[in-house]
Amino acid sequence: MKPYLKRAWAEVSLVQLRKNVEIIKSLNAPETEIMAVVKADAYGHGDEHIIKCLANDCGIRYFAVSNLDEAIAVRKFCNDAEILILGYTPPEYAHEISAYNIIQGVVSMKYAQELSKNTPNPIRCHIKIDTGMGRIGLRSSLPEECAIEIAEIMQTDKISVEGIYTHFSVADSDTPDNIAYTDKQEKFILDTYDKLVSMGINLPHIHFMNSAATCYRNSSRSTLSRAGIILYGLHPDISLDIPDGLAPVMELKAVISQVKTVGAGTCISYGRTFSAEDEMRVATVTIGYADGYSRLLSSKGEILVHGKRCKIIGRVCMDQLMIDVSDVPQAESGDIVTLIGRDGDDIITADELASLYGTIGYEVVCGISKRVPRIYVD
Numbered sequence: 001m002k003p004y005l006k007r008a009w010a011e012v013s014l015v016q017l018r019k020n021v022e023i024i025k026s027l028n029a030p031e032t033e034i035m036a037v038v039k040a041d042a043y044g045h046g047d048e049h050i051i052k053c054l055a056n057d058c059g060i061r062y063f064a065v066s067n068l069d070e071a072i073a074v075r076k077f078c079n080d081a082e083i084l085i086l087g088y089t090p091p092e093y094a095h096e097i098s099a100y101n102i103i104q105g106v107v108s109m110k111y112a113q114e115l116s117k118n119t120p121n122p123i124r125c126h127i128k129i130d131t132g133m134g135r136i137g138l139r140s141s142l143p144e145e146c147a148i149e150i151a152e153i154m155q156t157d158k159i160s161v162e163g164i165y166t167h168f169s170v171a172d173s174d175t176p177d178n179i180a181y182t183d184k185q186e187k188f189i190l191d192t193y194d195k196l197v198s199m200g201i202n203l204p205h206i207h208f209m210n211s212a213a214t215c216y217r218n219s220s221r222s223t224l225s226r227a228g229i230i231l232y233g234l235h236p237d238i239s240l241d242i243p244d245g246l247a248p249v250m251e252l253k254a255v256i257s258q259v260k261t262v263g264a265g266t267c268i269s270y271g272r273t274f275s276a277e278d279e280m281r282v283a284t285v286t287i288g289y290a291d292g293y294s295r296l297l298s299s300k301g302e303i304l305v306h307g308k309r310c311k312i313i314g315r316v317c318m319d320q321l322m323i324d325v326s327d328v329p330q331a332e333s334g335d336i337v338t339l340i341g342r343d344g345d346d347i348i349t350a351d352e353l354a355s356l357y358g359t360i361g362y363e364v365v366c367g368i369s370k371r372v373p374r375i376y377v378d
């Protein structure tokens with residue numbers, strides 16, 4: 001970033017990322033390794049720096065991504081990584097999956113056969129089992145049937161199966177009903193794996209822990225913990241605490257471009273949704289919805305200025321927004337303000353912003369747009 005073009009930027013702390021990894025390692029059993037989920041540009045944090053830090057500083061070997069482009073990016077940054085594609089790859093790209101030594105999630109016999117037809121070389125696979133998420137994977141009513149189907153897929157030419165996995169849909173809830181649901185999901189994949197063992201099939205991998213399960217129901221039987229959101233220090237669900245020491249990695253900052261005092265009745269921003277009741281001081285801030293700071297935060301969000309919370313007044317524009325700085329007399333143009341992160345004693349998290357407009361912290365960080373440079377603090 002040009003220092004003189006400071007407008008809106010995200011500061012990403014590799015120091016905090018390393019701390020979060022240490023805490024996740026301490027949650028996991030010695031036999032469980034972290035599989036860092038770095039899909040969607042490492043949840044908006046920037047894949048290159050995050051992957052290099054995880055691989056080179058933290059010793060992480062396993063990575064999970066959503067698609068082939070992301071997988072090839074990981075391969076470029078880390079030559080010896082084990083990379084799993086969790087989502088769909090069109091079968092006509094099967095040869096690239098094997099050329100880059102990537103592991104593909106396989107959801108059905110039909111998909112295994114299509115991959116097989118499109119590659120001259122064997123493809124490494126983990127088979128996805130749908131135990132209750134209802135999204136992708138083998139669906140069977142009994143673990144015995146599921147194991148037989150897996151054994152059949154393993155017979156497919158050029159399909160080399162190294163593991164099975166499943167995904168929990170409510171591991172971030174502590175209601176008895178949801179806990180029982182996740183118990184059933186976990187039991188299904190464990191029973192399937194044990195059935196395979198009894199058939200003489202010993203796969204190196206079985207994995208079912210996402211961030212929530214890693215925190216709240218860690219199991220030594222999961223060979224990998226597919227940690228996503230907790231790597232970045234956010235909550236799987238805002239209502240449940242995460243282990244001590246996990247803290248957000250990303251901060252979002254911008255600058256005050258102008259401060260003015262306006263009289264009673266002055267309208268602020270598009271649509272005239274706000275008009276001043278009394279004389280007040282208004283600051284304009286250099287960030288807007290095109291930067292990923294949602295327009296749904298109009299008249300709702302707060303921003304830290306000199307350690308004090310200031311309310312957004314009127315609508316968030318594409319590249320700018322206005323705040324009430326009446327209580328911050330020292331605020332002036334050129335000041336740096338904090339939209340996400342800590343300033344003094346106060347902190348605004350992506351999780352807090354998310355709950356203001358009815359989403360989750362995941363969407364807030366993934367939504368910080370491309371034009372916002374990521375600055376790495378080490």
Ligand SMILES: *Cc1c(COP(=O)(O)O)cnc(C)c1O
Binds near residue numbers: 167230
């Ligand atoms: C995204 C994803 C994860 C990571 O989820 P978090 O809640 O961020 O830990 C794990 N497994 C699968 C299959 C996913 O799609």
